[in-house]
Amino acid sequence: MGDDHEFERVDDSVFERVDDLEFERVLEEFGPALRRLAGSYESNSSRRDDLVQEIAIALWRALPRFRGESSMRTFVFRIAHNRALTHVWRRGRVPSAEVSEAEHVTDPAESPESQLARGQRRERLDAAIRALPIVHRQVLTLALEDLSHAEIGSVLGLRENAVAVRLTRARQALRAALGVSA
């Protein structure tokens, strides 16, 4: 009991260094993007919420380390993708190209009316992105969040030309998953 109390005291002193307002501001600004990112890893809503929660915790821990050497945006996406990867491999399932082929993306031709529904198209895009191998998925979701090639390179640890190559391949794979010709 005494030990636990001591640990709580140590933790509190750590928390005092964390700027609550900064954490809230970051989550306010990037919350929607983080939920979209989580949606590219998890289709199930409760598991997606769990992942958002894990990312928020990772951010809470990492924010005191932020020294402004990169933009807050690249910092947040680095933490978020790292946490999402941990989430995926702890569950022991990292989709590969082979697995992605097995995942089914609904053919919109079956229901022309529903193609017009933006929500349904959005769901289809989400499913197609989730079906991509992780390297394609990461580079594509970052591009969809409007990050530049340099910023994506900074998040993933790649050079800009490697990002461009990877993004081209990812877009081809997404087109194929969506059944769109180039």
Place this chain on the structure above:
Amino acid sequence: MTIKDTELESWRSLWSSDDGSSAGRSDAGSETRRAAIPDARRIAAMGRRRLVRRMAVEVVMAVVWIAVAVLLIRLRPDPALMVLGAGIVAFVAVACAFSVWNSAGIWQPAGDSVRDFVLIAVERCHRDLRAVRFGLWFAAVETALLVAWLVWTSGRDVLPEISRLPDGWLVLPVAAPAVIVAWLLLLRRRARVELAALEGVRRQFEDDWAASTG
């Protein structure tokens, strides 16, 4: 002149749209914030407590075994007890040295990127597996040496204090190694599953990383 990338723009617009059920809800920031803060405090505190507890258990175990060794050596001037005590001290020293060596260089990744993160996670898995291999060898050598010591001292009442222990005490020295080995095998299974998943990610990245460092 900038060429407009209509395909990416249309995906981007769809990706950021509010579909009412999925990831793009407009209040997602507030929702995430409200849900995250109390849990972040609680879970971060739990994680730190777990780390501190694990370190504390290792230190307490080392101290207890050293105390047992000192007690045996000081019990009476018998060479068999001195050998046993010295053996315990040597084993504790080897285990501590391995623990320090095996965890060196894996506390922090080299940078913050996904690449650094994957590389350090792969390295940590390899270290976990190395720790398991060490643990299994350690348990085997320890058991063999203990048996050798018992054979060497058989017929001599080296530790008459044992006869005062309650009946069935022998279950403990047999059960303890069995539990440790079972726990090590469970750790190995977990580490292998994690490593297989991690290697899958690393393979997907490998070409680009090679191009980025070449």
